[in-house]
Amino acid sequence: MKASKYYHTIVIGTGCAGYNAADRLYGLGVRNIAIVTEGRLMGTSRNTGSDKQTYYKLSLCGADGDSVRELADTLYAGGGVMGEHALAEAAYSTRCFMRLVELGVPFPANEFGEYAGYKTDHDPRTRATSAGPLTSKYMTEALERSVRDKGIPVLDGLLAIKILTGADGVNGLSCVDVHTGEPAVFACRNVILCTGGPAGIYKNTVYPESQHGSTGLAVDAGAALSNMEEWQYGIASTAFRWNLSGTYQQVLPRYISVDPKGREREFLYEALGPKAPDMVFLKGYQWPFDTRKAEGSSQVDLLVAFEIKRGNRVYLDFTANPQGLDDRFGALGSEAYDYLKRSGALFGTPIERLQKMNSGAIELYAAHGIDLWREPLEIAVCAQHCNGGVCVDADWQTSVRGLFAAGEAAGTFGVYRPGGSALNSTQVGSLRAAERIAREAQLSCEEQNEPKEMPEYCLPDIRYGKPNAAELLDNLRADMSKHADFDRDTAGMKALFERVDGLCRDFAKTVSVRGPEDAAAYFRLYDAAITARATLSAMICSAETIGTHGSAFVDRRPGSGTGARTTRTLTVHDRGTVRSFISPVSAMPDPELWFETLLERSRKTAEARGKKPRPQQ
Numbered sequence: 001m002k003a004s005k006y007y008h009t010i011v012i013g014t015g016c017a018g019y020n021a022a023d024r025l026y027g028l029g030v031r032n033i034a035i036v037t038e039g040r041l042m043g044t045s046r047n048t049g050s051d052k053q054t055y056y057k058l059s060l061c062g063a064d065g066d067s068v069r070e071l072a073d074t075l076y077a078g079g080g081v082m083g084e085h086a087l088a089e090a091a092y093s094t095r096c097f098m099r100l101v102e103l104g105v106p107f108p109a110n111e112f113g114e115y116a117g118y119k120t121d122h123d124p125r126t127r128a129t130s131a132g133p134l135t136s137k138y139m140t141e142a143l144e145r146s147v148r149d150k151g152i153p154v155l156d157g158l159l160a161i162k163i164l165t166g167a168d169g170v171n172g173l174s175c176v177d178v179h180t181g182e183p184a185v186f187a188c189r190n191v192i193l194c195t196g197g198p199a200g201i202y203k204n205t206v207y208p209e210s211q212h213g214s215t216g217l218a219v220d221a222g223a224a225l226s227n228m229e230e231w232q233y234g235i236a237s238t239a240f241r242w243n244l245s246g247t248y249q250q251v252l253p254r255y256i257s258v259d260p261k262g263r264e265r266e267f268l269y270e271a272l273g274p275k276a277p278d279m280v281f282l283k284g285y286q287w288p289f290d291t292r293k294a295e296g297s298s299q300v301d302l303l304v305a306f307e308i309k310r311g312n313r314v315y316l317d318f319t320a321n322p323q324g325l326d327d328r329f330g331a332l333g334s335e336a337y338d339y340l341k342r343s344g345a346l347f348g349t350p351i352e353r354l355q356k357m358n359s360g361a362i363e364l365y366a367a368h369g370i371d372l373w374r375e376p377l378e379i380a381v382c383a384q385h386c387n388g389g390v391c392v393d394a395d396w397q398t399s400v401r402g403l404f405a406a407g408e409a410a411g412t413f414g415v416y417r418p419g420g421s422a423l424n425s426t427q428v429g430s431l432r433a434a435e436r437i438a439r440e441a442q443l444s445c446e447e448q449n450e451p452k453e454m455p456e457y458c459l460p461d462i463r464y465g466k467p468n469a470a471e472l473l474d475n476l477r478a479d480m481s482k483h484a485d486f487d488r489d490t491a492g493m494k495a496l497f498e499r500v501d502g503l504c505r506d507f508a509k510t511v512s513v514r515g516p517e518d519a520a521a522y523f524r525l526y527d528a529a530i531t532a533r534a535t536l537s538a539m540i541c542s543a544e545t546i547g548t549h550g551s552a553f554v555d556r557r558p559g560s561g562t563g564a565r566t567t568r569t570l571t572v573h574d575r576g577t578v579r580s581f582i583s584p585v586s587a588m589p590d591p592e593l594w595f596e597t598l599l600e601r602s603r604k605t606a607e608a609r610g611k612k613p614r615p616q617q
């Protein structure tokens with residue numbers, strides 16, 4: 001099938017990153033563009049949130065100092081981070097944040113315009129802010145309004161299945177209609193992949209159900225991946241997917257395990273004794289599992305997962321006090337005691353304390369049909385964010401020319417990241433990609449010109465018959481959660497790698513769906529399989545060279561325990577085989593900062609373009 005239409009640049013995805021990429025391209029003068037999305041209302045940004053969903057930015061208030069370089073150092077200190085990403089994400093922080101403010105995202109400020117901050121995890125300052133529990137939704141909606149006002153086409157209901165490449169890099173994109181399986185092929189010179197995190201590879205996940213991820217698109221096009229072993233996992237409810245951080249833990253609910261015969265136990269107290277309530281309290285602001293806290297609050301994650309792995313179901317019960325508390329608040333450590341005292345919540349049951357401290361947290365569950373006053377809440381330790389992703393350069397271009405990745409699809413983080421920095425990254429990466437594309441479009445004057453030859457694509461033969469794609473996907477996800485989540489076992493991962501590799505190789509022979517209307521399910525399984533294979537490869541490589549993630553963590557770095565990780569794990573594909581290896585990260589750049597030199601440089605660039613510098617819209 002020959003491409004029917006040419007766009008200079010196609011953005012895939014309608015989350016914070018995708019909308020911003022399109023909006024910025026337009027503002028920079030690149031107008032022959034379109035957004036392709038499998039579902040305008042799908043994805044993480046629009047459908048997720050948390051107790052206080054955080055946006056991380058440069059400090060913009062008060063008397064405490066902060067600087068671009070200090071913020072860059074914080075991001076770099078997460079370990080496994082490239083210097084150019086840390087610096088760009090810091091340097092663009094204010095510009096991106098203020099643009100969201102201008103677009104109407106309700107970040108709170110005082111009467112003089114200071115955006116007060118609070119401290120988040122891995123944050124040495126108070127750089128975090130929030131527009132409430134649904135910050136990313138407000139961001140998406142504000143950016144969508146801006147895109148709609150500009151008349152940028154959004155091609156809704158199309159699943160991108162293949163990035164087409166020629167000798168010069170990207171030359172097209174192939175899609176299928178998610179309802180009919182009807183193919184559509186477009187010619188383009190650039191694709192910005194804003195497909196979000198690879199949520200579809202885990203069973204235990206707190207990503208919204210509408211988020212699948214499409215990292216496999218980049219793998220298939222030949223792009224390298226970075227740090228695919230680095231994820232964030234934490235305790236979340238499963239019937240309605242929501243992170244149980246903040247007050248959900250600080251009110252000290254009971255953790256109960258129920259075996260297949262219906263017998264109930266308070267397993268945290270059994271394992272941790274009287275310090276159990278204090279560990280639960282700490283989970284409030286130490287939400288993600290952290291190997292370094294495996295002897296501290298992360299014991300809670302390990303114990304929850306252990307119960308589930310032995311076949312029990314685990315719940316949070318807010319209706320009664322946990323063992324070890326039994327109304328004796330004096331048995332609490334000073335941190336938990338003082339917090340509850342200052343909050344006026346040294347009384348009653350967990351649900352009564354939650355009502356006092358954060359009644360919205362109860363209403364949220366009620367809105368999803370769960371009554372925390374009466375029923376226990378089923379939980380698991382769930383994947384929440386992939387710190388790794390598609391490997392990109394300083395302009396967020398992948399190793400394939402014309403293919404860019406931004407937002408969670410891009411791999412710009414490493415081992416740790418400050419809470420909220422993912423949302424900053426959705427804005428910075430998409431802007432950097434748009435700027436690079438706009439620069440090249442201006443130099444080549446090719447934006448409106450169709451390529452001489454339109455690319456062609458032929459859909460692979462899909463087997464129709466007794467469907468097995470859904471079952472294969474369920475099995476893959478369950479296996480990934482069993483062997484390759486926050487508590488990993490290397491032998492299990494190696495065996496799973498062989499099985500997933502087999503599925504990838506024999507995909508066409510193994511997988512069948514009912515008919516063309518299930519083509520989207522077929523391609524989503526393919527994407528999940530090649531993404532899981534790459535993830536396992538990175539995890540095995542990292543386990544064997546750096547240390548196994550989880551309770552059995554053994555740090556094998558030379559001089560281990562002394563500072564941030566200075567390497568990252570790269571994963572490459574070559575003729576059907578996948579290989580991961582450890583590579584040093586780049587140092588923090590030391591670029592020109594002399595004003596007169598930068599002014600001269602800016603004049604020369606404008607002259608070369610034959611124009612005066614154009615103000616940003």
Ligand SMILES: Cc1cc2nc3c(=O)[nH]c(=O)nc-3n(C[C@H](O)[C@H](O)[C@H](O)COP(=O)(O)OP(=O)(O)OC[C@H]3O[C@@H](n4cnc5c(N)ncnc54)[C@H](O)[C@@H]3O)c2cc1C
Nearest residue numbers: 013014015016017038043044045054160196407408420423
């Ligand atoms: C519970 C939870 C809480 C979080 N809290 C925070 C927080 O407090 N602070 C923070 O910084 N981050 C947080 N995050 C992470 C953050 O929300 C995400 O990293 C971010 O929203 C991702 O935005 P994105 O634009 O990259 O992708 P998404 O918003 O996921 O958008 C991806 C888009 O791509 C589309 N798409 C995917 N594949 C295809 C395809 N093949 N064809 C067509 N369309 C496709 C999807 O439908 C969707 O529209 C949280 C995440 C979760 C799950």
